[in-house]
Amino acid sequence: MSAPDRNRSQPIPARRPYLRSELHSKLAPLSDQVANLWDGAHPLEYEEIADGLYAVFRTASNLAPQKSYTGCTEHPNGALDPEAPDGWGLCLICNDRRRQGASVMPSAGTGAAQRRGGYPVPEPPFTLQRLVECMRELNELAFSLELTSPTSAYATVADRLHEAFCVARELARPRNVSGCAKHPGxxxxADAAPGEECLFCAGEKRRQALAGNPVTLPPVRRGERRNTYRRFPRAVNPGP
Structure with a gap:
């Protein structure tokens, strides 16, 4: 059987033509937006791109096979166990059954294979150049998809879209220009000393210096009345 005949014999999922067109129509304008960015762009510009990439990722995830975040066939989208021992899976429900010694044991697929579930998350650093490279790779992969392409090709596009979304999301976070851990954005x-450029912290220090340290009043016992002193005298009504 020739290649064209083999392609025609493969069944095409019902929603694939519509979702594939939606994927292309959403991805093209995002590529233009990323190409027009420059180093030092404001995080709000990356925030718009991150929202758009997540929308495209949702479309690609519907084209790709469903992924299991826990790696468990019984609870694929269940809660993750933050303290899963080595050799156990990530499913919190199944691990609780193991800890309690229940007769119902976790489903198959535990261990290292189960920990590979979910979509990949890239490692830092997160830069504009890396986002541009992700978008270039995405364009090559997405626009080479055919209606008869295997599901693994659509899964690869979904994985790369999730990585590009993570990079754009990190670039959209407020940047700690002031060096303040309390107010990073x-x-x-301009008049503060080096290392104390945070405008919010500098204003708070000035207010404390002018007003002095706050004084906490002693607690009042039940039945007693606190004697307070007014800063301004009470207005007296002269009457008729």
Whole structure:
């Protein structure tokens, strides 16, 4: 059987033509937006791109086979166990059964193979150049998809889209220009000393210096009345 005859004999999922067109129509304008960015762009510009990439990722995940975040066939989208011992899976429900010694044991597929579930998350650093490279690879993969392409090709596009979304999401976070751990996105105070440029912290220090340290009043016992002193005298009504 020739290649064209073999392709015609393969069944095409019902939603694949529509979702494939939606994938292309959403991905093309995002590639243009990323190409127009520059180093030092504001995080809000990356936030719009991250939202768009997540929408495209949702479309690609519907084209690809369903992934299991826990790796468990019984609870594929269940809660993850943050303290899973070595050799166990990530499914919290199955691990609780193991800890309690229940007769119902976790489903097959535990261990290292189960820990590979879910979509890949890239490692830092997250830069604009890396996002551009991700978008270039995505365009080559997505626009080479055919209606008869195997499901593994659509799964690869979904994985790469998730990686590009993670990079854009990290670039969209407020940047710690002031060096303040409490207010990472605060504006800078031009008159502050080096290392104390956070405008919010500098203003708080000035207010404390002008007002002095706050004084906590002693607790009042039940039945007693606290004697307070007014800063301004009470207005007296002269009457008729």
């Amino acid at each position: 605060a504006p800078l105070d």
